[in-house]
Amino acid sequence: MKTTALISLLAVLAVSGRAEAIVVPPSCSFDARAQQITDMGRGQFDVYPNDVGNGFVSSMIYDADAGETAILQSCTTGDYLIVAYSEDQIDAVTPIYEEMVYGRGQYTLRQIGEALGALGAAARLGQNDMGDCACDIYYGTDE
Numbered sequence: 001m002k003t004t005a006l007i008s009l010l011a012v013l014a015v016s017g018r019a020e021a022i023v024v025p026p027s028c029s030f031d032a033r034a035q036q037i038t039d040m041g042r043g044q045f046d047v048y049p050n051d052v053g054n055g056f057v058s059s060m061i062y063d064a065d066a067g068e069t070a071i072l073q074s075c076t077t078g079d080y081l082i083v084a085y086s087e088d089q090i091d092a093v094t095p096i097y098e099e100m101v102y103g104r105g106q107y108t109l110r111q112i113g114e115a116l117g118a119l120g121a122a123a124r125l126g127q128n129d130m131g132d133c134a135c136d137i138y139y140g141t142d143e
Contacts, residue, residue, distance in 0.1 A: 028133035030061045030069070035082065037071065037131040049134035057134045058101055070097055072109060075135035078128035081109040085121035093121050 029043030030036070037047055037059060049059040055076040061069040067086040074080065085093045093116055099105075100112045107115075113123035 027137050028059070028131075030059075032063075036129065037133045039133055047134065049137055051138040052101055055139065056101075057138055059134045068094070071130065071134075072101060072112065073130055073135060074109075075132075075139045078130075079109055080126050080130045081113050081123060082126065082130070083113065083116050083121050083123045085116070085119075089120050092119050 027040065027049055028037050028047040029040050030045040030047050031038050031043035032045065034043075037043070037049075045061045045063055047059045047061055049057050052058050052072070055074055057073050057075055059071045059073070061071070063069070067084065067088075068090060069082065069084045071083075072081045083093070083097065096119065097112070097116060100107050100115060109125055113125060117123045
């Protein structure tokens with residue numbers, strides 16, 4: 001539904017000759033010291049979460065000095081995978097991450113981490129200490 005609405009909006013803008021880049025603002029922030037996704041403005045880096053489906057959210061953090069960090073969270077179990085890679089690894093790591101997360105195959109967090117680790121990325125699994133901001137956006141709160 002969300003995708004259909006976005007495609008419709010883009011089609012209207014393109015037909016009207018007013019097609020412009022749509023910049024989506026970050027929804028959360030990342031506290032690098034605490035290694036946690038927090039509410040907007042409480043961390044050092046902007047976070048761009050995306051609903052992967054089946055209770056999973058993928059969040060991207062861009063750091064001009066250090067490269068990129070991807071966090072894949074299960075909003076139902078609290079399990080997560082955090083993967084960090086340098087600027088020179090982006091072309092190798094990002095397509096594999098996106099294929100494993102958004103493609104047709106089904107992989108565990110561990111399998112994704114091992115595949116990206118083999119490409120030189122630093123990967124770590126964890127549970128229940130990443131923060132709920134990204135999950136709350138797509139799956140609501142338990143409160």
